[in-house]
Amino acid sequence: MSTTAITGARIFDGEKPLGITTVVIEGGKxxxxGGHAPAGAEVVDGTGATLLPGLIDAHVHTYRGGLALALKFGVTTELEMQGTHTRDRRGEISEDDSVADVRSCGFALTPPGGHPSELFPEGFNPGKQAGRHRGEPPYHPDATSPEAAAASIPQLIARGSDYIKFMIDDGSVEGHPGLPMLDQATLNAGVTEAKKHGALTVAHALTIDATRMAIEAGIEGLVHLFVEPPTDEIITLIKDAGMFVVPCAVLNASLMGITGGELADDPRVASRLDTDWDATLRSCFGHYPQGKLQDVLDSIKALADAGVDLLVGTDVSQPLPFLGGLAHGASVHQELQHLVAAGLTPAAALRAATATTARRFHLSDRGRIAEGLRADLLLVDGDPTVTITDTLNTRAVWRRGTRLAA
Known part of the structure; x- marks a missing residue:
């Protein structure tokens, strides 16, 4: 069993900087x-660099190529918020250290014809685009009534959903007002059943009204942030409910017509993107041009000041221009920059991509640098606890102690 010692690097352990110390990894953990490198260990000189826990993207729609791209940017875990990588369908990925690890809700509860069906061109098959899976098709829950929603929850859990997601969206932000949407009774019934089974619940909500519905139902996490200016009332409601929030500021920016072109121009990003992903990052959703990114940043600051747990997520999907402004891995670094622009310290932003996400999603084996945890690690030149853009200065990435080939 090989042993690796990373020496001379500053350590950010997922919660706080530790200064310069030694980290030894063996057997994937x-x-x-601290202390000295063991005799015979392979020594990696981290002088001038900072060692971070592997980053976690708390909102993606992914496939093997996306997981591989994420890992190149030091994102060692992606949390799927609609897709097919449930516990019973990801065995090969879990054992493949050349791609990021993944967790999934499976398919979210949404009425027939509801979000996200409006995003895709007629005849488009997102499952085919993402690649085929072996075995029986994924389970699609029934959200046509409170009784149907409640009955769907144990089926989702039995088929390997790691958490349960509810879509609360009438299509207004995406330029398709009047979409079928979960009503409060159906939402409440689904959430109540999920809690009976001990399942974590999260909601897609892009407006303040939808956010209120999620709060009333007892949802534990919001995996989007509303696009309107914040109010004291909604911030207080979220805080008092004990919810966490995944702002996905990069997604809101894309909705508002802001492309990822500036990020794509960064040579540290460009060198890792193929033509399709470069084109996608330079595009945008553009469905909500009346929105203002500053409103989103103001909401992030208000939530942070209120003590609400913030998690880094992107809503990245596939390399298609109509899903644009985002790229796996790369957009995590831009989201970190948005959090700092909103007023968080770099250390607080890094917590949102590591320890806080692991804690809120009950990933007890990752998200921190501590003895006994997975050796999911990112070594970057510079000090991102001072300059957040240094997270893109990748020197090395490890997943379960296996170093990603350059």
């Missing part, structure tokens, strides 16, 4: 923090 962190086995020593």
């Amino acid at each position: 962190i086995v020593q923090l």
Whole structure:
């Protein structure tokens, strides 16, 4: 069993900077923090660099190529918020250290014809685009009534959903007002049943009204942030409910017509993107041009000041221009920059991509640098606890102690 010692690097352990110390990894885990490198260990000189836990993207729609791209940017885990990578369908990925690990809700509860069906051109098959899976088709829950929603929850859990997602969206932000949407009774019934089974619940909600519905139902996490200016009332409601929020500011920016072109121009990003992903990053959704990104940043700051747990997520999907402004892995770094622009410290932003996400999604084996945890690690030149853009200065990435080939 090989042993690797990373020496001379500053350590950010997922919660706070530790200064310069040694981290030893063996058998896929962190086995020593501090002290000297063991005899015979492969030594990685981290002088001038900072060692971080592998980053976690708390909102994606992914496939093997997306997971591979994410890992190149030091994102070692992606949390799927609609897709097919449930526990019973991801065995090969879990054992493949050349791609990011993944967790999934499976398919979210939404009425027939509801969001996200309006996003795709007629005849488009997102499952085919993402690649085929072996075995029986994924389970699609029934959200046509409170009784149907409640009955769907144990089926989702039995088929390997790691958490349960509810779509609360009438299509207004996406330029398709009047879409079928979950009503409060159906939402409440689904959430109540999920809690009976001990399942974590999250909601897609892009407006303040939809956010209120999620709060009333007892949802634990919002995996989007509303696009309107914040109000003291909604911030207080979210805080008092104990919810976490995944702002996906990069997605809201894309909805508002802001492309990822500036990020794509960064040579640290461009060198890792193929032509399709470059084109996608330079595009945008553009469905909500009346929105203002500053409103989103103001909401993030208000939530942070209120003590609400914020998690880094992107809503990245596939390399298609109509899903544009985003790219796996790369957009996590831009989301970190948005959090800092909103007023968070770099360390607080890094917590939102590591320890806080692991805690809120009950991923007890990752998200921090500590003895006994997975050796999911990112080594970057510079000090991102001071300059957040240094997260893009990738020197090395490890997934379960296996170093990603350059």
